[in-house]
Amino acid sequence: MRTPVALLLELGVILAALSVLGTLARRFTLSPIALYLLTGLAVGEGGIAPVPAAGEFVETGAAIGVILLLLVLGLEFSLAEFAVSMRRHVPSALVDAVLNAAPGAVAGWLLGMDGIGILALAGATYISSSGIVARLLSDLHRLGNRETPAVLSVLVMEDCAMAAYLPVLAVLASGGVWWQAILGVLAAVGAVLAAFTVSYRWGHHLGRLVAHPDDEQLLLRVLGLALVVAALAEFVHASAAVGAFLVGLTLTGETATRTRAVLSPLRDLFAAVFFLAIGLSVDPADLLPVLPAALALAAVTLVTKVLTGRYAASRDGVGRRGKWRAGTALIARGEFSLVIVGLVGTLHDTLGPLVTSYVFILAIAGPVLTRLAPSRPGPGADARDGGPPAS
Amino acid sequence: MDVTEVLLPGVGLRYEFTSRRGERVGVVARRTGEFELVVYGAEDPDEGRSVLQLDSEEADAVAEILGAPRIAERFADLTKEVPGLVAGQVEVLPGSAYDGRPLGDTRARSRTGASVVAVVRGEEVIASPTPRDVLAGGDVLVVIGTHEGIAGVEQIIRG
Numbered sequence: 001m002r003t004p005v006a007l008l009l010e011l012g013v014i015l016a017a018l019s020v021l022g023t024l025a026r027r028f029t030l031s032p033i034a035l036y037l038l039t040g041l042a043v044g045e046g047g048i049a050p051v052p053a054a055g056e057f058v059e060t061g062a063a064i065g066v067i068l069l070l071l072v073l074g075l076e077f078s079l080a081e082f083a084v085s086m087r088r089h090v091p092s093a094l095v096d097a098v099l100n101a102a103p104g105a106v107a108g109w110l111l112g113m114d115g116i117g118i119l120a121l122a123g124a125t126y127i128s129s130s131g132i133v134a135r136l137l138s139d140l141h142r143l144g145n146r147e148t149p150a151v152l153s154v155l156v157m158e159d160c161a162m163a164a165y166l167p168v169l170a171v172l173a174s175g176g177v178w179w180q181a182i183l184g185v186l187a188a189v190g191a192v193l194a195a196f197t198v199s200y201r202w203g204h205h206l207g208r209l210v211a212h213p214d215d216e217q218l219l220l221r222v223l224g225l226a227l228v229v230a231a232l233a234e235f236v237h238a239s240a241a242v243g244a245f246l247v248g249l250t251l252t253g254e255t256a257t258r259t260r261a262v263l264s265p266l267r268d269l270f271a272a273v274f275f276l277a278i279g280l281s282v283d284p285a286d287l288l289p290v291l292p293a294a295l296a297l298a299a300v301t302l303v304t305k306v307l308t309g310r311y312a313a314s315r316d317g318v319g320r321r322g323k324w325r326a327g328t329a330l331i332a333r334g335e336f337s338l339v340i341v342g343l344v345g346t347l348h349d350t351l352g353p354l355v356t357s358y359v360f361i362l363a364i365a366g367p368v369l370t371r372l373a374p375s376r377p378g379p380g381a382d383a384r385d386g387g388p389p390a391s
Numbered sequence: 392m393d394v395t396e397v398l399l400p401g402v403g404l405r406y407e408f409t410s411r412r413g414e415r416v417g418v419v420a421r422r423t424g425e426f427e428l429v430v431y432g433a434e435d436p437d438e439g440r441s442v443l444q445l446d447s448e449e450a451d452a453v454a455e456i457l458g459a460p461r462i463a464e465r466f467a468d469l470t471k472e473v474p475g476l477v478a479g480q481v482e483v484l485p486g487s488a489y490d491g492r493p494l495g496d497t498r499a500r501s502r503t504g505a506s507v508v509a510v511v512r513g514e515e516v517i518a519s520p521t522p523r524d525v526l527a528g529g530d531v532l533v534v535i536g537t538h539e540g541i542a543g544v545e546q547i548i549r550g
Contacts, residue, residue, distance in 0.1 A: 078400075082400075141440075
C-alpha cells in the first residue's frame with residue numbers, strides 16, 4: 001500500500017487549523033461553523049492556500065458528513081416530544097414558518113431564481129441551526145430558564161417540517177417533467193410517513209435488530225444500514241441524505257440514545273469536513289456580488305426570528321427579558337441551511353455563494369446577539385438579586 | 392411538595408419545585424445523563440442561576456447522600472402499587488448465625504423467593520447488596536416479596 005504523503009499532510013494541516021479556529025470560537029462562545037466555512041474558502045479554488053491532494057477526500061467526507069448530520073437529526077426526533085411541542089406551540093411554528101420562509105422566497109424571486117431556487121432559499125432562511133442553538137443554551141447555562149422549552153419546541157417543529165421539506169426538495173431538484181415530480185413527491189412523503197409508522201409501531205423491533213451491547217457493533221450496524229439505505233435512496237433519485245434521515249427516524253428509545261452517543265464524534269468530524277467542502281465549492285470571487293443581498297436577507301430574517309422567538313416565549317408566559325433571550329437564541333442559521341444548498345446547489349450559480357455568506361453572517365451574529373441578550377449582570381451582582389441569605 | 396416536570400425537547404427534562412424557605416429550585420436532567428442544578432432569583436423569575444453541574448456518576452453519588460435515609464420508605468411506597476408484593480424489615484441480631492457472614496450464605500432468595508433489596512446499617516444504606524456483602528449484627532435487611540417469603544427470610548436470619 002502506498003501512503004499518500006501529500007493527502008495526509010494537507011489533511012492534517014487542515015484539521016489542525018480547524019482545531020485552532022474552533023478553540024478560538026469556543027472561547028467566545030461562538031459557533032465554529034462560520035470559521036469552518038471561512039477555512040474552506042481559504043483553501044479552495046481562488047483561495048490563499050489551495051489543497052489539491054485533499055480535495056477528493058474532502059468531497060467524499062462531505063457526502064458522509066451530510067448523511068451523518070441527517071441520520072443524527074432523525075435520531076433526535078421523538079414522537080413524544082413532538083406531540084408535547086405540538087400541543088402548545090403550533091401557532092409558534094406557523095409564525096416561524098411564515099415570518100422566516102417568506103423573506104427567503106421573496107429574495108429568491110427578486111434575484112430571478114426559478115421555483116426550486118425560491119423554495120430552497122425559503123428553506124435556508126427558515127431553518128434555525130438546532131446544533132448551534134442547543135449548544136449555545138447549554139454553554140450560557142440557560143437550559144433551566146423558563147423561555148427555553150419554547151425555544152426548543154420551535155426547533156423540534158422545524159426539524160419536523162424538514163422531514164417533509166427535504167425529501168420534496170430533493171425530488172424536485174432531481175428534475176423531470178411535472179408528473180414525474182408529483183409522483184416523486186408523493187413517494188417521498190409516503191416514505192416519511194412509512195418511517196414514522198415503523199418508528200411508532202415497530203421501532204423497538206428494529207431497535208433490537210441493530211442493538212448490541214458493544215458500542216463498536218452498534219456503530220457498525222447503524223452506519224452500515226444508513227449508508228446502504230442512503231445509496232438506495234440516491235439510486236432511485238431521492239437523496240442519500242434523506243435516506244439516512246429516514247433510518248434515523250425509525251430508530252427510537254434506548255437504541256437511539258446510545259446510537260447518538262457513539263455517532264456524535266464521527267458526525268462532528270465529518271460535519272466539519274462538510275462545512276469545509278461548502279466553503280471549498282464556493283469561489284471567494286463569487287461572494288462579493290451576492291454580499292449585499294446576503295446582508296439584507298440576514299438583517300431581515302434576524303428580525304423575523306427575534307419576533308418568532310418572542311412570540312413563542314410569550315405563549316409560555318415568559319417576561320420581557322426572557323422574551324428577548326428566546327428571540328435572539330433562534331437567530332443562528334447553520335448546518336441545515338447548508339444541507340439545503342448541498343441538495344440543489346449545483347443547479348444554481350448564485351444560491352451557493354448567497355447561502356454560504358448568509359450562514360456565515362448569521363452563524364456569527366446569532367451567538368453574539370444571544371450573549372448580549374438581557375441576562376443577569378454577572379456573579380458580582382448576585383448579592384443584589386434578592387435571593388435568600390447564604391447562611 | 393409538588394415537583395413540576397417540564398419537557399425540554401431534544402435535551403431532556405427539567406424538574407422544578409419551591410423549597411420551604413421559598414427558594415425556587417430547578418434540576419435539568421439531560422438525556423446524556425448530566426445534571427444541572429439551578430436556582431431562580433427574584434429579580435428575573437424566568438432566569439435560572441446555574442449552581443452545580445454533575446455528570447451521571449457524581450449525580451448518583453449526590454442522590455445517594457441526600458436520598459439514602461429515604462430509601463426504605465420509597466421501597467415501601469413501591470409495594471403499594473404491586474398487589475401481593477410487600478416490603479418488610481428483618482433485623483440481624485448481634486451474635487446470630489449470620490452476624491459476620493456474607494449475604495449470599497443465607498441463600499434467602501433461592502429458599503424463599505423474597506429479595507433483600509437494601510441493607511440499612513445505622514446511617515448507612517447499602518442499596519442493591521451483592522451476595523458478597525458481609526452482614527453485621529444490628530443490620531436491618533429491607534426485603535421485598537410475598538408475606539410468606541418475608542416470614543421465611545426472618546426465620547433464616549433468626550436461625
